Amino acid sequence: MAVTGAILVLFLVGHMAGNLKSFFGAETFNAYAEFLRTMGEPILPRRVLLTVVEVVLVAAVVLHMWSAISLARRAGKARPVKYAAKRKSQAGGYATHIMRWGGVTIVLFVVWHLLDLTFGVVNPAGWDGTPYERLAQGFDPSRWWVTLFYVVAVVMVGLHLRHGLWSAFQTLGLASSRSYRPLKAAAAVVSAVLVLGFLAVPVAVMIGVIK
Amino acid sequence: MGMNLTLKVWRQKGPEDKGRMVTYRVEDVSPDMSFLEMLDVLNERLILEGDDPVAFDHDCREGICGMCGMVINGVAHGEQVATTTCQLHMRHFEDNAVITIEPWRAAPFPVVKDLVVDRSAFDRIIQAGGFVSVPAGSAPDAHSVPVKKVDADAAFDAATCIGCGACVAACPNGSASLFTAAKITHLSLLPQGQPERDSRAVAMVEQMDAEGFGGCTNTGECTAVCPKGIPLDTIARMNRDYLRAAK
Ligand code: HEM
Numbered sequence A: 001m002a003v004t005g006a007i008l009v010l011f012l013v014g015h016m017a018g019n020l021k022s023f024f025g026a027e028t029f030n031a032y033a034e035f036l037r038t039m040g041e042p043i044l045p046r047r048v049l050l051t052v053v054e055v056v057l058v059a060a061v062v063l064h065m066w067s068a069i070s071l072a073r074r075a076g077k078a079r080p081v082k083y084a085a086k087r088k089s090q091a092g093g094y095a096t097h098i099m100r101w102g103g104v105t106i107v108l109f110v111v112w113h114l115l116d117l118t119f120g121v122v123n124p125a126g127w128d129g130t131p132y133e134r135l136a137q138g139f140d141p142s143r144w145w146v147t148l149f150y151v152v153a154v155v156m157v158g159l160h161l162r163h164g165l166w167s168a169f170q171t172l173g174l175a176s177s178r179s180y181r182p183l184k185a186a187a188a189v190v191s192a193v194l195v196l197g198f199l200a201v202p203v204a205v206m207i208g209v210i211k
Numbered sequence B: 001m002g003m004n005l006t007l008k009v010w011r012q013k014g015p016e017d018k019g020r021m022v023t024y025r026v027e028d029v030s031p032d033m034s035f036l037e038m039l040d041v042l043n044e045r046l047i048l049e050g051d052d053p054v055a056f057d058h059d060c061r062e063g064i065c066g067m068c069g070m071v072i073n074g075v076a077h078g079e080q081v082a083t084t085t086c087q088l089h090m091r092h093f094e095d096n097a098v099i100t101i102e103p104w105r106a107a108p109f110p111v112v113k114d115l116v117v118d119r120s121a122f123d124r125i126i127q128a129g130g131f132v133s134v135p136a137g138s139a140p141d142a143h144s145v146p147v148k149k150v151d152a153d154a155a156f157d158a159a160t161c162i163g164c165g166a167c168v169a170a171c172p173n174g175s176a177s178l179f180t181a182a183k184i185t186h187l188s189l190l191p192q193g194q195p196e197r198d199s200r201a202v203a204m205v206e207q208m209d210a211e212g213f214g215g216c217t218n219t220g221e222c223t224a225v226c227p228k229g230i231p232l233d234t235i236a237r238m239n240r241d242y243l244r245a246a247k
């Protein structure tokens, strides 16, 4: 959970920073997209390094889901008879209790997101469009429901990481009584920065700052 | 003058019985009674009426033996923090309250009768490694084996775990991590615990898993209900010892 989660967090940070390049115009953004494909050249042929990254990411997602599913199954087996009274959370921390639902939302979103902006299958600019065109047309105000789904998913990612980030340190035995406060504060800040960074682009397209 | 209460209590004749919630009225309860004394009042009446009294575990009734576990209104040992059921007083409830009382719910803690569960799974976790094999002898002279004050305090705090099982009952995953981590922390912070530190962590964690407890997802529900306030960093320490040993 913790190791695969950490890989995904690193990806998200890079992905968010890359998205923000769209504020610098079509050329910068398309050049950045091209750079991702030519990374490692001339030592490596075109797209090799990118493919390696993609394989690692897919493996991380699959292993992360596998861990989540086995934890959920063990939890189900450990409590075959449920409580009659509604169990009140004593620890507080809403984010903690929606990790699994948040995960499911994120997976569904990632599938849609790849079909939309990577493969262009469900995107108005399609496969032949430039990355920038797919971005600008994908979040066009007429497709407000796409943007809405995006917003919900990104907020879910934020809540997932609100718990997940410090939880990963705890799982790896790197947390201690002195580090909980700074760890939880850092988790909140990083989650908030990621959410804002990811939301900035579609909102900018919606209100016409990016077109 | 006393309080009148409606109790919804889990009744189960034995391990094989399916069990059900049964509603009772208890009248004229003094706010100064403990929760267990309130159940005693109910049981005296049930016995007089020729009914089977509600079985519940208890021993010390002073918060140190860990026997009196029950889930009260959905919270292990009730909502009063850092308090065992025997130390919970009726003044914390409203007059005419409806109170739900259930046993710990976990597959490794099978119900014996009514509210009594079998916590032998904890004993087997201790047997797997919760001991030191060096001859520790009688208490050594102070300072003959230096122990840092912070370590001594943390080890002592961890050692206050009374093995009640509230952590398991409260955990959404049915995990026994807080209990196991308390026992591991208590020994791994002290010099006597060092020789077996690695093998202990591995053996106890493996036994915990073999008993059928769930996995920890760091929800923190355990610490919140623990009558002894065992902190969550014991679990980080257990994970650290386990990962170190697995290397
Ligand atoms: C594929 C869909 C996903 C599912 C089903 C899922 C589910 C879960 C679950 C059930 C947990 C366990 C709760 C815990 O251990 O604290 C968890 C933890 C975590 N997740 Fe996810 N998640 C998904 C996607 C992601 C993504 C995209 C990221 C990164 C941005 C991520 C980062 C983390 C981190 C860092 C943890 C904490 C690991 C730990 O506590 O050991 N997850 N996830």
Ligand code: SF4
Residues within 6 Å of the ligand: B160, B161, B162, B163, B164, B165, B166, B167, B168, B178, B179, B182, B222, B225, B226, B227, B228, B229, B230
């Ligand atoms: S850690 Fe706390 S809740 Fe768990 S068994 Fe020990 S005293 Fe009870």
Ligand code: FES
Residues within 6 Å of the ligand: B057, B058, B059, B060, B061, B062, B063, B064, B065, B066, B067, B068, B084, B085, B086, B087
């Ligand atoms: S009866 Fe001993 S702790 Fe409650």
